[in-house]
Amino acid sequence: MGEVEKMKKEAEGLKTEIEAARKAVHDTDMAAAAAGLAPAPRVQLKTRRTLKGHLAKIYAMHWCTDNKLMVSASQDGKLIIWDSHSGNKINAIPLKSSWVMTSAYAPSGNLVASGGLDNMCTVYNLKTPVVKIIKELDAHTGYLSCARFLNDADILTASGDTTCALWDIETGKQKTVFLNHIGDCMCLALSTDMNTFVSGACDSLAKLWDIRDGQCKQTFQGHTSDINAISFFPTGNAFITGSDDCTCKMYDIRSDQEVIGYQDAQLNSGVTSLALSMSGRLIFAGYDDFNCNIWDSLKGEKIGVLSGHDNRVSCTGVPSDGMCVCTGSWDSFLKIWN
Amino acid sequence: MVPQYKAERLRLQQFPWMKGDSPVNSTMSVGQARKLVEQLKIEASFCRIKVSKAAADLMAYCDAHACEDPLITPVPTSENPFREKKLFCALL
Numbered sequence: 032m033g034e035v036e037k038m039k040k041e042a043e044g045l046k047t048e049i050e051a052a053r054k055a056v057h058d059t060d061m062a063a064a065a066a067g068l069a070p071a072p073r074v075q076l077k078t079r080r081t082l083k084g085h086l087a088k089i090y091a092m093h094w095c096t097d098n099k100l101m102v103s104a105s106q107d108g109k110l111i112i113w114d115s116h117s118g119n120k121i122n123a124i125p126l127k128s129s130w131v132m133t134s135a136y137a138p139s140g141n142l143v144a145s146g147g148l149d150n151m152c153t154v155y156n157l158k159t160p161v162v163k164i165i166k167e168l169d170a171h172t173g174y175l176s177c178a179r180f181l182n183d184a185d186i187l188t189a190s191g192d193t194t195c196a197l198w199d200i201e202t203g204k205q206k207t208v209f210l211n212h213i214g215d216c217m218c219l220a221l222s223t224d225m226n227t228f229v230s231g232a233c234d235s236l237a238k239l240w241d242i243r244d245g246q247c248k249q250t251f252q253g254h255t256s257d258i259n260a261i262s263f264f265p266t267g268n269a270f271i272t273g274s275d276d277c278t279c280k281m282y283d284i285r286s287d288q289e290v291i292g293y294q295d296a297q298l299n300s301g302v303t304s305l306a307l308s309m310s311g312r313l314i315f316a317g318y319d320d321f322n323c324n325i326w327d328s329l330k331g332e333k334i335g336v337l338s339g340h341d342n343r344v345s346c347t348g349v350p351s352d353g354m355c356v357c358t359g360s361w362d363s364f365l366k367i368w369n
Numbered sequence: 370m371v372p373q374y375k376a377e378r379l380r381l382q383q384f385p386w387m388k389g390d391s392p393v394n395s396t397m398s399v400g401q402a403r404k405l406v407e408q409l410k411i412e413a414s415f416c417r418i419k420v421s422k423a424a425a426d427l428m429a430y431c432d433a434h435a436c437e438d439p440l441i442t443p444v445p446t447s448e449n450p451f452r453e454k455k456l457f458c459a460l461l
Contacts (some may be wrong), residue, residue, distance in 0.1 A: 032403070035398070038406050041404050042407050045413045049413050052413070052415075053417065058421045060420060061420075063430065064425065068428060069443065070434065072441060074440065079452070116451065196382075246411065247428055248411065258380070266427070266430050283423040283424075285418040285422075285423055286417050286420045288420065308440040309437065311430060311434070312435060312441055338414065352439070353438050354444075369439065369440060369443075369451055
């Protein structure tokens with residue numbers, strides 16, 4: 032038997048081993064375990080703010096850690112920094128490329144980043160008298176789908192070139208490239224301890240990576256189409272994904288498998304975005320059908336809807352104090368709900 | 370023409386993990402095969418905990434933090450920074 036054939040056989044054996052190990056710990060699932068739990072309260076959230084200012088589809092938004100400011104990115108070629116409390120625009124930053132897909136706020140509040148079909152991640156300093164580009168991170172060979180700052184010196188990106196990368200902002204170079212997905216990487220989420228992150232891709236897989244050694248440690252299956260959104264549960268031991276297959280799923284990291292799915296026979300639109308409430312009990316998932324559905328993360332039941340957008344909900348975000356949920360849409364508006 | 374971000378891309382119609390096939394086609398190189406085996410060895414060596422334990426921990430966290438979650442336990446209107454602003458005009 033040729034060497035490749037031998038290794039293929041070994042690979043098949045390892046896959047069988049992994050599946051058996053997962054089955055062995057699968058003594059229940061989340062819905063069954065939560066059967067006796069009181070249902071989450073029926074959530075009725077009101078629109079508190081409608082932020083108007085973008086002139087085209089909004090593709091991304093991200094809260095600042097101060098729970099007040101947020102950044103949004105639109106195909107009108109602008110990043111807007113909003114004061115969510117007053118509804119005022121603090122900054123409107125013109126983009127070199129209007130084909131933006133992601134925006135991010137640094138935890139310090141000093142920097143924001145954007146990226147998209149230009150294949151680059153551009154980092155801006157908000158604290159200079161006029162907002163200035165401090166670096167253009169240029170090495171991906173595909174579109175930039177997601178970016179997240181670790182701090183003012185390091186940023187993680189996910190790209191349509193199937194890789195994720197950790198960059199040194201000062202040098203503009205990639206410190207680590209995370210290689211293992213076989214489809215466009217669409218989203219990433221950073222763990223609170225910043226030692227790991229999870230990514231979702233068009234190969235329908237979610238992967239957990241060690242930031243320090245660049246290794247893929249775990250791979251999570253279950254979705255049957257592109258994973259567009261991903262978010263950690265507050266403990267960091269689980270994460271939620273949203274997919275073009277119209278479902279969301281929760282994967283537990285320590286049991287290495289899916290523990291519950293969030294789906295409804297009547298829902299046949301893809302999930303574009305998701306965010307969790309502060310306790311992790313509520314999932315706000317944005318869909319192509321213009322709605323944002325609210326799911327009970329433990330029982331798997333749909334418990335509410337945020338309706339109000341006139342086009343696809345493309346992004347959602349909950350600030351770190353959990354005080355509200357923000358939805359952004361192709362209708363060019365952002366809404367704040369609580 | 371407005372480019373569709375994903376529509377023109379060739380989608381993977383088959384999901385190799387479902388069929389048990391390796392994710393690389395049959396003309397895999399020795400290097401690729403070795404990398405695949407190494408990756409699977411890393412993933413196979415992981416120590417998994419029981420789903421019942423994982424679920425219990427998740428439920429405990431939600432329970433412990435429900436009171437502090439403003440979207441589950443609403444804060445009084447006076448503490449909601451997004452409450453409707455009432456404007457008072459004083460006639461001088």
